[in-house]
Amino acid sequence: MTTLPPLPMARPKLTALARQKLPCSSRDIPRSQLIKEKDDIDHYLEVNFKGLSKEEVAAYRNSYKKNICVDMLRDGYHKSFTELFSLMEKWDALREAARVRSLLWVQRPLEEQPDKLDHFYYYLTRAEAAERKEYFEDVYNNLYALACYFNNSEDKWVRNHFYERCLKIAQLIKIDGGKKEAEAHAHMGLLFEEEGQLLEAAEHYEAFHQLTQGRIWQDETGHFLNLLACESLLRTYRLLSDKMLENKEYKQAIRILIKASEIAKEGNDKKMEGEACYYLGLAHLAAGEHETALTVLNTYIKISTDLDDDLSLGRGYEATAKVLQSQGQMTEAIKYLKKVVKIARNNFQSLDFVRASTMLGDIYNEKGYYNKASEYFQQAFDMTAEMVNTLLTDETKVHYGIAKAHQMMLTVSNYIETADLTSLDCLLSWKERRSDIAPDPIIGESRRSTMEGLCQTSEHSEDLNGFPDNQKK
Amino acid sequence: MNVIYPLAVPKGRRLCCEVCEAPAERVCRACTVTYYCGVIHQRADWGSIHEKICQLLIPLRTSMPFYNSEEERQHGLQQLQQRQKHLIEFCYTVAQKYLFEGKHEDAVPAALHSLRFRMNVHGLSSVELVPAYLLLAEASLGLGRIVQAEEYLSQAKWTVLKSTECSYATHSLLHRNLGLLYMAKENYEEARYHLANDIYFASCAFGTEHIRTSGGYFHLANIFFGLKKLDLADTLYTKVSEIWNNYLNDHYQVLSQARIQQIDLLGKRFETDTGLDEAQEAEAIQILTSILNIRESTSDKAPQKTVFVLKILVMLYHQMMNSSKAQEYATRAFNLAKEQQLSVQEQNAVQDLLNLISAEEAHPVT
Numbered sequence: 001m002t003t004l005p006p007l008p009m010a011r012p013k014l015t016a017l018a019r020q021k022l023p024c025s026s027r028d029i030p031r032s033q034l035i036k037e038k039d040d041i042d043h044y045l046e047v048n049f050k051g052l053s054k055e056e057v058a059a060y061r062n063s064y065k066k067n068i069c070v071d072m073l074r075d076g077y078h079k080s081f082t083e084l085f086s087l088m089e090k091w092d093a094l095r096e097a098a099r100v101r102s103l104l105w106v107q108r109p110l111e112e113q114p115d116k117l118d119h120f121y122y123y124l125t126r127a128e129a130a131e132r133k134e135y136f137e138d139v140y141n142n143l144y145a146l147a148c149y150f151n152n153s154e155d156k157w158v159r160n161h162f163y164e165r166c167l168k169i170a171q172l173i174k175i176d177g178g179k180k181e182a183e184a185h186a187h188m189g190l191l192f193e194e195e196g197q198l199l200e201a202a203e204h205y206e207a208f209h210q211l212t213q214g215r216i217w218q219d220e221t222g223h224f225l226n227l228l229a230c231e232s233l234l235r236t237y238r239l240l241s242d243k244m245l246e247n248k249e250y251k252q253a254i255r256i257l258i259k260a261s262e263i264a265k266e267g268n269d270k271k272m273e274g275e276a277c278y279y280l281g282l283a284h285l286a287a288g289e290h291e292t293a294l295t296v297l298n299t300y301i302k303i304s305t306d307l308d309d310d311l312s313l314g315r316g317y318e319a320t321a322k323v324l325q326s327q328g329q330m331t332e333a334i335k336y337l338k339k340v341v342k343i344a345r346n347n348f349q350s351l352d353f354v355r356a357s358t359m360l361g362d363i364y365n366e367k368g369y370y371n372k373a374s375e376y377f378q379q380a381f382d383m384t385a386e387m388v389n390t391l392l393t394d395e396t397k398v399h400y401g402i403a404k405a406h407q408m409m410l411t412v413s414n415y416i417e418t419a420d421l422t423s424l425d426c427l428l429s430w431k432e433r434r435s436d437i438a439p440d441p442i443i444g445e446s447r448r449s450t451m452e453g454l455c456q457t458s459e460h461s462e463d464l465n466g467f468p469d470n471q472k473k
Numbered sequence: 474m475n476v477i478y479p480l481a482v483p484k485g486r487r488l489c490c491e492v493c494e495a496p497a498e499r500v501c502r503a504c505t506v507t508y509y510c511g512v513i514h515q516r517a518d519w520g521s522i523h524e525k526i527c528q529l530l531i532p533l534r535t536s537m538p539f540y541n542s543e544e545e546r547q548h549g550l551q552q553l554q555q556r557q558k559h560l561i562e563f564c565y566t567v568a569q570k571y572l573f574e575g576k577h578e579d580a581v582p583a584a585l586h587s588l589r590f591r592m593n594v595h596g597l598s599s600v601e602l603v604p605a606y607l608l609l610a611e612a613s614l615g616l617g618r619i620v621q622a623e624e625y626l627s628q629a630k631w632t633v634l635k636s637t638e639c640s641y642a643t644h645s646l647l648h649r650n651l652g653l654l655y656m657a658k659e660n661y662e663e664a665r666y667h668l669a670n671d672i673y674f675a676s677c678a679f680g681t682e683h684i685r686t687s688g689g690y691f692h693l694a695n696i697f698f699g700l701k702k703l704d705l706a707d708t709l710y711t712k713v714s715e716i717w718n719n720y721l722n723d724h725y726q727v728l729s730q731a732r733i734q735q736i737d738l739l740g741k742r743f744e745t746d747t748g749l750d751e752a753q754e755a756e757a758i759q760i761l762t763s764i765l766n767i768r769e770s771t772s773d774k775a776p777q778k779t780v781f782v783l784k785i786l787v788m789l790y791h792q793m794m795n796s797s798k799a800q801e802y803a804t805r806a807f808n809l810a811k812e813q814q815l816s817v818q819e820q821n822a823v824q825d826l827l828n829l830i831s832a833e834e835a836h837p838v839t
Contacts, residue, residue, distance in 0.1 A: 066673060073669030076697055076705040078690065078712060081672070082681045132704055 015067050015121070068117045072125060079131070080124035087120075087158065094157075119149050136173045140166055140180050147187070156194075163187045182211035182225060189232060198240045205233045209263065227269065234260050234272060238279055250287035257283050274303040274312060278319065285323050293323045314343040314352055321359065330363050337363070341379075350387055354380045358399055365403055374403035475499045475515075477508070491518050492582055503527050506534035522567055522583040529560060554594070561590045568608050569752035573759045577615030584608040600636040603629045603643050607650045614657050622654055641678035645671045645689070652692055661696055668693045684753070687716045691760050698767065710764050714782055717757060721788045724748050728792075754793060761786050776813035780806050780823065787826055796830065803827040 059067065065088065072081045123142045130138035147162035163184070170184035185208040192201035209229035237260040244253040261276035277300040284293035301316040317340045324333035337360045344353035357380035364373035377400035384393040415423040477500050482488055488497040490510035497508035499515055504527045509515040533556060540546045568583035588605035595601040610625035626647075633639050633647055648671035655664035672689040679685045694709035749757065761782060768779040783806035790799035803826055810823045 069673045070666065070669040073672050073693070074665045076693070076702070076709065078672070078693075078709060081676075085676055085681050132708065 015064075015071050015118070064114050065117055068121050072121060075125070077125045077128045080121075080128045083124060084120050087161070090157070116150075116155075119146065123149075136169055137175070137180070140169045140173060140184075143169060160191050163191050178211045179225075182208050182229075185211065186225075186228065186232065189236070193232075193236060193239075198236055198243070202233070202236045202240060205229065205236055209233050213266075230263055230266075230269065230272060233263055234276060241279065241283060245283060245286055250283065253283050254280070254287060270303050270307055271309075274300050274307070274309075277303065278312070278315060281319055281323075285319070285326070290323050290327045294320065297323065310343050310347050311349065314340050314347070314349065314356075317343070318352070318356060318359075325359075325363065330367060334360065334363055350383050351392075354383050354387075354392065354396060357383070358396065361399060361403060365406065370403055370407040370409075374400065374407055377403045475502055490514055491523075492585065501527065504531050506530055517578070518582045521571070521579040521581070522564060522586055525567065526560060526563065526586070529556065532556060533560070557590055557594050561587055561594065564590065565604065565608065566750055566752045568612070570755045572608065572611055572615065573752060573755035575615070575759075577612045580608070580612040580615075584612055598632060598635065600632060600639050600643060603632050603639075604646060606632070607646055610650050611653065614653055619654070619657055622657075626650060626654055641674045642685070645674035645678060645685075648674065649689055649692065652689075656692070656696060656699075661700060664696055665693065668696070682716055682719065684716060684720050684749075684757070687713045687760065688756065690716075691764075695763075703771075706767075710767065711778065713760060714764060714778075714785060717761065717789075718781070718785050721785060721792065725788065725792065754789075757789055761789065776809060777819065780810055780819060783809070784823065784826060787830065791830060799830050803830050 062070075069081055069084065072078075072084065123146045127139045127142040130136070130142065143162050143166045147159045147166060150156075150158040150162065167181075167184040167188050170181040173180045185204045189201045189204035189208060192198070192204065209226075212226040212229045237256050241253040241256050241260075244250075244256070257276065257280040261273065261280055264273040264276040277296050281293045281297040281300060284290075284296060297316055297320045301313065301320070304312040304316055317336045321333045321336040321340065324330075324336065337356050340356040341353060341360065344350075344356055357376045361373045361376035361380065364370070364376065377396065381393075381396045381400045384396045387393070412427070415427055476498060477488070479488065479496050479498065488508045489495065490497050491507055492514040493510060495510040497510055499509045499511065501507040501509070501515065501519075501523065507518075507523065507527075507530060509518065533553065537546075537549055537553070540549055564583050564587035568580045568587060571577070571580035571583065584605060588602065588609065591599075591602050591605050606625045606629040610622040610629065613619070613622035613625065629647055629650070633643065648667045652664045652668035652671060655661070655667060668689055672686060672693070675683070675686040675689055690709050690713050694706045694713065697703075697706040697709065765779070765782045765786065768775075768782055783802050787799050787802045787806065790796070790802065803823070806823045807820075807827050810820045
């Protein structure tokens with residue numbers, strides 16, 4: 001509201017007078033201008049008395065909203081009056097409901113917001129005049145202006161009401177080939193999306209998309225409406241499928257995402273197409289259909305390479321690795337993950353790097369290559385040390401510790417089994433000082449590195465409960 | 474004998490005429506408590522309202538009978554109050570009905586009765602008197618006595634101003650009459666202002682789509698019609714027609730529902746009614762007939778609207794049990810639809826209505 005300049009409206013007499021009476025206005029108008037003559041009596045009064053005219057009295061006595069309503073009706077705009085009246089009733093009803101729930105009703109009563117009432121008057125009367133002449137475009141423009149004016153957080157329901165009206169009017173406009181109707185559908189879709197009713201939002205966005213197919217309309221900012229339609233539709237579908245995946249309705253989710261990818265293909269935007277493929281792949285993975293997931297993700301990777309988009313490439317590789325992992329093809333998975341790690345390092349994507357390294361370490365861990373595992377975990381841990389996310393740091397710490405422990409497992413158990421003096425000595429000294437255990441000549445050189453590793457582990461994993469005790473046993 | 478001699482009445486007792494408050498020379502034989510100054514006034518009063526309330530006046534104007542106990546006295550007092558209230562309402566409705574039918578002369582005595590009873594019950598400066606003043610003002614306007622109407626209206630305005638809790642309905646009525654006054658004085662600016670106020674208050678009181686608000690819209694439309702702003706007038710007339718149409722339709726639905734249920738229980742059919750009192754019915758007839766006349770004068774351009782109004786009238790008369798008029802309007806609608814070659818839907822709808830009316834007439838309601 002405050003960003004828009006005040007309307008240069010030709011205000012009707014009554015409201016003009018009333019405006020001056022309001023405490024928030026500060027204009028001075030000479031007295032003689034305020035007193036207007038209508039009747040002989042008024043004229044007489046004006047000439048002989050310096051009192052109030054009838055209209056001044058009315059302006060003082062009535063509330064501002066009554067003045068607006070009366071002005072509307074006086075000029076015959078009864079439809080605007082009906083609409084304003086019903087909106088005011090709803091306003092009051094909301095206030096009552098909020099009061100009953102004893103919440104803080106932040107919104108000021110209409111009385112104290114004469115700007116809003118003025119805007120109502122201005123645009124609604126113009127819309128009605130246009131409607132009478134059947135210039136539906138004008139009607140639409142005025143209603144849309146009103147909707148924009150009310151586009152702030154507390155008046156959302158007013159804006160939604162006007163969006164609905166815009167849609168109804170837009171459906172009557174045939175001259176421009178449905179552009180206004182398309183825009184109206186877009187607004188309605190936005191409305192529903194904000195409220196979380198994704199199905200209705202999807203409906204409206206679909207209508208929007210259908211209407212804009214093949215047309216090269218642009219909106220005010222210069223974006224193609226068709227592109228916007230595709231984007232919004234994809235977004236809604238993705239949200240819907242997310243919800244469905246949560247509820248484990250895999251088939252429906254996959255169906256919707258397939259629709260989304262088809263729309264993206266029609267939209268001729270590679271990036272969107274890629275995104276759609278990516279999510280489809282994820283959905284297939286969640287549903288357990290690995291083969292299809294692989295094919296879809298391959299398309300995504302191809303598109304990303306075409307677009308030279310490293311980040312999405314990294315995402316694609318990661319997802320593929322996950323699929324392969326669940327399929328059990330570890331070597332392939334490892335290959336992909338290495339690629340991811342490289343990309344992430346090149347692009348300074350620490351989170352991705354950490355995640356990828358952790359996954360790599362996991363795989364190596366399971367397969368038994370503890371050295372490699374701890375190597376990767378160390379990398380991950382070092383990266384998280386630079387980040388602020390303590391949760392992540394702790395997690396990586398634990399992973400690292402576990403890998404290190406596995407590394408040492410063989411050595412320490414060997415020491416315990418031999419159970420001769422030197423081994424015990426080594427173990428004890430390690431326990432005391434938590435520093436290097438002297439390598440047993442029998443076991444060999446390899447242990448030196450592992451002992452170093454032991455020390456480091458003990459430094460790093462102090463919160464590993466019961467670890468030394470377990471080993472002791 | 475109807476004549477009385479003023480000199481023969483007990484000392485100090487002044488008998489005044491019902492209508493004009495001059496010294497009374499005649500008495501009504503039927504009730505013996507109503508006095509008139511001459512035959513003319515007696516005939517006028519009888520034709521207007523006295524015929525209907527003759528016997529009801531007796532208990533109010535004679536002294537209370539002797540009661541034995543306090544309870545009975547209280548009960549008697551209460552009964553008296555009830556009777557007075559009933560009379561107030563009744564006179565008011567009758568006067569309104571006359572006004573809407575255009576019989577302004579007859580409305581005056583009835584309105585005066587209502588006023589006097591209100592004064593008796595509520596006191597001289599109560600808000601309750603305002604509707605009666607407004608009736609009198611309207612009657613005077615109808616008779617062309619503008620100055621007298623202004624007097625009554627100023628009285629009404631003053632009472633409203635002085636009272637603290639005046640209902641929206643009363644405000645609405647006051648403004649409507651002020652609007653009519655200014656229309657008669659041809660001061661259309663003021664009239665529009667007052668009618669706008671009327672519609673605002675009526676909407677606050679009843680809602681924007683209520684039949685009581687429709688009167689305000691109708692008068693505003695008349696002003697625009699007089700000012701030759703035909704498109705404005707047209708939209709307003711359409712609105713009025715729609716309000717009445719919705720009301721009658723809903724009412725009809727309710728009735729048919731009730732009838733379906735009741736027909737099993739009692740095996741006889743309910744009489745249809747409009748849910749309105751006589752005055753409102755008269756108002757409806759007046760409004761709708763004038764709209765119909767206006768529409769017929771422009772019938773070539775928009776025959777659907779004329780047919781629409783005709784259909785509403787048919788329903789109204791049907792629900793008022795006036796089947797001859799209903800039939801008449803239905804046939805008119807049908808002919809018009811045929812002549813102007815309206816869409817098939819419209820023609821079928823009108824046909825259905827016509828059949829319904831004829832069927833009703835053939836099997837009269839018990």
